[in-house]
Amino acid sequence: MRTEEIPEIAALPLFAAMNERMREEIFHASFLQVFPPALTLIETGGRADFLHVLLDGLVELFTTNGSREVTMQLVRPVSSFILAAAYTDQRYLMSARTLSASRILMIPSPLLRTTIAKDGALAAAAMTEIALRYRNLVRSLTDIKLRQTLERLANFLFLESRRQGDAVQFQLPAEKRVIASLLGMTPENLSRACGTLAEHGVLISGPTVQIIDRTKLIALARPDPVVDDF
Amino acid sequence: MRTEEIPEIAALPLFAAMNERMREEIFHASFLQVFPPALTLIETGGRADFLHVLLDGLVELFTTNGSREVTMQLVRPVSSFILAAAYTDQRYLMSARTLSASRILMIPSPLLRTTIAKDGALAAAAMTEIALRYRNLVRSLTDIKLRQTLERLANFLFLESRRQGDAVQFQLPAEKRVIASLLGMTPENLSRACGTLAEHGVLISGPTVQIIDRTKLIALARPDPVVDDF
DNA sequence: CGAACCCTTGATGGCGATCAAACGCCGTGG
DNA sequence: CCACGGCGTTTGATCGCCATCAAGGGTTCG
Numbered sequence: 001m002r003t004e005e006i007p008e009i010a011a012l013p014l015f016a017a018m019n020e021r022m023r024e025e026i027f028h029a030s031f032l033q034v035f036p037p038a039l040t041l042i043e044t045g046g047r048a049d050f051l052h053v054l055l056d057g058l059v060e061l062f063t064t065n066g067s068r069e070v071t072m073q074l075v076r077p078v079s080s081f082i083l084a085a086a087y088t089d090q091r092y093l094m095s096a097r098t099l100s101a102s103r104i105l106m107i108p109s110p111l112l113r114t115t116i117a118k119d120g121a122l123a124a125a126a127m128t129e130i131a132l133r134y135r136n137l138v139r140s141l142t143d144i145k146l147r148q149t150l151e152r153l154a155n156f157l158f159l160e161s162r163r164q165g166d167a168v169q170f171q172l173p174a175e176k177r178v179i180a181s182l183l184g185m186t187p188e189n190l191s192r193a194c195g196t197l198a199e200h201g202v203l204i205s206g207p208t209v210q211i212i213d214r215t216k217l218i219a220l221a222r223p224d225p226v227v228d229d230f
Numbered sequence: 231m232r233t234e235e236i237p238e239i240a241a242l243p244l245f246a247a248m249n250e251r252m253r254e255e256i257f258h259a260s261f262l263q264v265f266p267p268a269l270t271l272i273e274t275g276g277r278a279d280f281l282h283v284l285l286d287g288l289v290e291l292f293t294t295n296g297s298r299e300v301t302m303q304l305v306r307p308v309s310s311f312i313l314a315a316a317y318t319d320q321r322y323l324m325s326a327r328t329l330s331a332s333r334i335l336m337i338p339s340p341l342l343r344t345t346i347a348k349d350g351a352l353a354a355a356a357m358t359e360i361a362l363r364y365r366n367l368v369r370s371l372t373d374i375k376l377r378q379t380l381e382r383l384a385n386f387l388f389l390e391s392r393r394q395g396d397a398v399q400f401q402l403p404a405e406k407r408v409i410a411s412l413l414g415m416t417p418e419n420l421s422r423a424c425g426t427l428a429e430h431g432v433l434i435s436g437p438t439v440q441i442i443d444r445t446k447l448i449a450l451a452r453p454d455p456v457v458d459d460f
Numbered sequence: 461c462g463a464a465c466c467c468t469t470g471a472t473g474g475c476g477a478t479c480a481a482a483c484g485c486c487g488t489g490g
Numbered sequence: 491c492c493a494c495g496g497c498g499t500t501t502g503a504t505c506g507c508c509a510t511c512a513a514g515g516g517t518t519c520g
Contacts, residue, residue, distance in 0.1 A: 044456055045455075045456040063372045063375075063376070065372070065376045065377070065452070065454065066452070068376050070372070070375045070376050072368070072371060072372070072375075083361075084361040084362075084364040084365055085365075087357060087358070087361050088358060088361045088362065088365075090365070091456050092456075093365055093368045093369070093372070093456065094368065094372075116354075116357070117350065117354060120347065120350060120353065123350065123353045123354070123357065124346075124347060124353070126357065127317060127346070127353065127356065127357050127360070128317070128318060130357070130360055130361060130364060131313075131314040131317050131318045131360060132314075132318065133364060134314040134360060134363060134364045134367065135314055135315075135318075135320070135323055137364065137367045137368065137371065138302070138323045138324065138367065139323070140371055141302060141367065141370055141371050141374070142293045142295070142300070142302070142323070144371070144374060144375065145293075145300045145302075145374065145414055146293070146295045146298050146300050147295070148475075148476090149475080149476070150475095175498070175499095176498075176499070177498065177499085184375055185476075185477090186476075186477060186478080187498080187499070187500090188476090188477080188478085188479095188499090188500080188501085189475090189476055189477075190499095191499060191500050191501080192476095192500085192501080194500095195500090195501095206499090222295070222296070224295065225275075226274055226275040226321050226322075226323065378507075378508090379507080379508070380507095405466075405467095406466080406467070407465095407466070407467085415508075415509090416508075416509060416510080417466080417467070417468090418467090418468080418469085418508090418509080418510085418511095419507090419508060419509075420467095421467060421468050421469080422468085422469080422508095424468095425468090425469095436467090
């Protein structure tokens with residue numbers, strides 16, 4: 001890793017509070033690399049040799065079962081992924097690929113584990129990180145279990161808008177087929193659902209979304225103030 | 231907490247390696263209580279005042295969205311639950327109720343947090359615990375996203391059997407309506423699916439399951455050696 | 461004994477998957 | 491520069507899984 005890049009990364013929540021010498025040690029043994037789009041970084045069943053931290057770009061976590069493939073999560077910067085597998089030294093439950101060119105920090109898992117054991121601040125940060133990730137997963141599971149597809153899409157768009165400061169107009173973060181899979185539906189149905197949302201205050205043309213009537217959207221999405229984290 | 235109960239609990243993975251004095255301190259401030267069946271312990275949106283550790287009995291984690299209610303997970307002894315909420319001091323994402331009479335250890339969250347900060351061994355155990363829980367959740371989400379109901383049921387029964395040492399005959403761990411909800415289906419459909427499984431080597435009568443032809447069951451369930459953790 | 465409640469079985473309907481085809485965009489190569 | 495092919499998206503038609511509605515049987519408990 002090049003020296004001039006260190007300050008930026010040292011400021012990340014995961015590393016901010018930890019002992020400086022140990023941080024240097026970790027960074028020294030890690031790799032900062034830029035990957036092209038559509039590159040598979042990790043495959044289900046593989047050993048978790050590195051903790052990955054996405055600094056720039058976009059990464060998709062997905063799983064396959066024979067012929068079917070489903071995207072599980074979009075990872076956006078700045079965020080680590082597969083911390084659970086790296087910490088427990090188990091096999092990856094999900095595969096990961098870049099969706100756009102991505103800058104990724106790769107930290108050797110063994111070093112991560114030994115450092116967590118020695119540095120309380122890093123341990124705390126890692127624990128917080130994984131706890132938040134756990135909660136996100138609970139959200140996904142409840143979402144898919146008790147909303148139907150149109151409501152899921154509505155809620156997804158509502159949360160996307162909110163993520164961008166309640167933007168009235170914004171771009172979808174990924175291709176529609178990826179979003180469809182993320183929401184547990186087929187591309188065909190997503191397309192239809194996008195059309196239907198016109199009746200609920202949202203115009204979607206290509207990758208750009210325009211919220212015409214936020215009230216109507218919310219009425220459909222019924223975002224949960226607890227689960228959806230207001 | 232009564233003194234004679236302490237050794238049993240001190241041996242739990244979560245507490246086994248930690249400093250003895252701190253462990254005593256935690257136990258001294260905690261409550262060990264027996265709850266009757268069907269009692270709501272925790273409600274979604276509430277503050278996580280206690281970490282719960284189920285020692286005996288059976289607990290259901292579930293969420294509600296207006297009128298609908300879905301069970302998210304069965305908690306079996308010995309296992310902690312809602313560790314993520316307790317550690318990050320956030321609101322519960324799920325509700326919890328006892329399904330049978332349950333003995334539960336309740337540890338005040340603030341004390342848990344401060345002790346984790348001081349005791350590396352406890353921190354490590356907590357981290358492992360939540361990482362494993364995270365991975366279970368990933369399993370649930372993949373399961374629901376890429377299997378259909380009959381396959382999910384088949385896989386559920388297969389894993390139940392395996393949990394009991396590849397038992398040929400065993401009892402369902404909960405009422406069928408709960409299991410139906412856990413598997414993301416209606417009680418009616420679960421009932422029908424149970425009947426259909428006769429064609430796939432499984433006989434189900436009431437709460438007892440008999441595996442006639444394990445090969446056929448596996449062919450239907452297609453358990454994933456990675457995800458389903460062989 | 462009656463009243464819940466759970467489970468089962470049947471009939472029907474709807475949501476969303478699948479199949480199929482056409483359109484637009486974009487890169488490559490003639 | 492244009493032709494072509496690939497891929498993502500859209501739209502339409504059809505199918506099937508599963509939810510819903512409805513009713514009856516069994517069990518538990520007051």
